[in-house]
Amino acid sequence: MGEKRRIAAIWLPNWPIERFYRDIKRTNASFVVTEKPRALVRAGAGGMRLTACDVRALDAGAEPGQLVPDAMALCPELELHASDREADRKALERLSVWCGRYTPWVAADPAGLGEEPDGLLLDITGCAHLFGGEAKLLSLLCGRLEGFGLTARCAIASTPGAAWACARYGCEAPCIVPPGKEAEALRSLPVAALRLGGEEIDGLVRLGLKRVGDLYGKPRAPLVARFGANIARRLDEALGFEPEPISPNLPHIPYRTSLAFTEGLTRQAHIEEAIKRLAADLCEVLEQERKGARRIELQLFRVDGEVTRLFAGTSFATHEASHLAGLFHEKLGFLGDDFDPGFGIEAITLACLAVDPLSLEQGSFDKTGEQRFGLEQFVDRVSNRFGADRVLRLEPRASHIPERGGAAVSALRGISPAMRGWKTYMGEHRAAVLGGSLPRPLRLLPVAEPVDVVAEVPEGPPRIFHWRKIAHRVLRAEGPERVSPEWWRGGNQRTRDYYRVEDAEGRRFWLYRDGLYHRDNDGPRWFLHGVFE
Structure with missing residues (x-):
């Protein structure tokens, strides 16, 4: 049996306004932090409404959802800024990429039915021991998020629903629910912790079912007849009786390795040395599996939470560490002054996004194999330096019309079904050349x-x-x-x-x-x- 599934939920209660502060301080050097209360506004029913408020605005009586005139009446010095949903979404995506240093399985966590995401869900199954256990991992997450200027509440449970509920409504934060103890942890929480809609919550409260524990043991048929199947489904998901998958928008990563550093790396030479070590570890696993890398992703996690992502591809499947590391040497060298390590690189991840099987080949006694291998490595270096669409090769097409019999494709592109007869055609072509009769011009x-x-x-x-x-x-x-x-x-x-x-x-x-x-x-x-x- 595999390891028990464990989910970490991160809730960012002040996400829009704190994201605004964080981004504008990083991009606008003239932005001055003042003592004035601030709020974000967006057009809504009845006019402009507040969507997020900082602590000073909340203390003055303003709150999200208020009309701007009502908020200004309570807090005349309120400073207003336009809300940007797209910027919030992109910033949350960047934060989810940064969380990839702890686990590759990260997804945006919606605040409720139809609402915008204001948190993250992390599947940390099999990852917590790499950071000293669940308590240490949770402490690291909360500490780093607070260092980014974000307020965060975190919880770990065996189901996404339980982790979500404890992060938002639990008395203790951070909170770790032991496996199998989800029912006890949710018993005293309000029914809103089950991720229900407003009408469902109001209906349950009117019936006197105010806590999640009040639903335990109740007949399902009357609840389903009155409110629909959503309440029963959410309760079963939170307690683990019904599966709830986490579906991040990420490619499948068959092989992945990473390094973390106690002090951030700032020199490019040190970063390249770390990449060589990662490539050696990755290629050792690929060699054991008789696989070769075709597409590789390098992630550089900066101390300030930003992530630099670099991609490289190969024209042939390979597990040679020096070659893979050399491709990213070309990438970093090509960036030049545009590469910014910030205050340092605290972690590096190297992942294979695509691999091909490797067949055993008999080495030749002459240098033809070395020449072929050297040419393929040259194609990889040039393609990754100048772009995959700049270095092309011919691929045959099923047509006898000469101009339609071949197409120029990227040299890094894998072997397609159209290439199956390529060796036979080239053998006939080479035989014709050696025989002194060239059927068609090159x-x-x-x-x-x-x-x-x-x-x-x-x-x-x-x-x-x-x-x-x-x-x-x-x-x-x-x-x-x-x-x-x-x-x-x-x-x-x-x-x-x-x-x-x-x-x-x-x-x-x-x-x-x-x-x-x-x-x-x-x-x-x-x-x-x-x-x-």
Whole structure:
């Protein structure tokens, strides 16, 4: 059996106003902290209403939900600022990314039905022992959040519902509910702790069911008939009788390793040395699993709560630590002065977002394997420095039309089903080269260019053609290679007859006749499509 599930809930009761203070102090150096009470406002029913207040405003009588004129009457010196939901959401996302240093399973925690998130849920199953236990982990979380200027109430329980309720309505904070003790911990809490709607709470209170414990042992049928199934479902979720998944918007991370530091790292050389150690640990696990990394994410957790995220990819599956660490050396070097460690990097995480299986290969006695491996590493370095869309390779497509037979894709892109026949095609192509007959040129013109051709017979090979105002006399010609149109595409498509020709100067060209004499009314036309190297 696996370890008992444990959930940590973080509630930020003053999140909007404290987020506003924190962000504006960081971005606006001219912002002056004064003794004036402050509040955030947003358009609502009846006019502008307060959405968040600081402690001074609350002491003066202002409270969230009030109309601005009513609040100003109670507190004339109230300083108002516009509320920004999008900024609140993005700031909470940044905070959830920072919490990834404690557990990779973090999700926004909504305040209630239809309300905006004002907290976080962390699945800390199997993670608490890395920080000295649940009590130590909770103390670290609360201490760091307070250091960021945020008021936080935290709780740990075996269900998200119980942790949510204890964080918001528990008498003791931080609170740790032992496994199996959720019913006792919730017994004395108000029914609002079950994450119910306002009408449901009012209805239960009118019936005298004011505490969660008042619902224990009550018949379900009358409650469901009167209020619906939500009350019973929320109670079962909080007590662990019904599962409640946490679904963060994060990619699956099959392999992950991290390092934490007692003092923040500020020098890039020290950060790169830590990345090398992480890469070595990660590649040791990958080698044991016979896996190779394809996409890697580096997270640098700053002391001030900001997180720098860097991504790197490889064109082939690899578990070579020096190569993976070198990719992020390129990334950090490319950032230059834009890389800001702030007051220091307190933790670093290296994760594989995508891996491919590695097959055992026999090493060669010559240096061909080393050359191939060196070329692939070069492609990785260049792609990660200048961008994955700047370094391209050809990938075949299921078409005999030359311009449709291949497509340029990122060199870091994985092998697609279209590549299955690539080795067979390249083997035939290489055999043709060694045999002295190159079927098609390696280089095609961006667009086939029209040429004027003189042939001995109408459907014979060209003898003289004019291209870009220069006449070429053909000494040798091979062909035709007929390519029929793709009838399923529709449009004005015609049959092509390709010829490989060599002129008197020894230059070789690839021409085709577009159309047939006995089928197309306007007659065929000639085009130059490529040149042989």
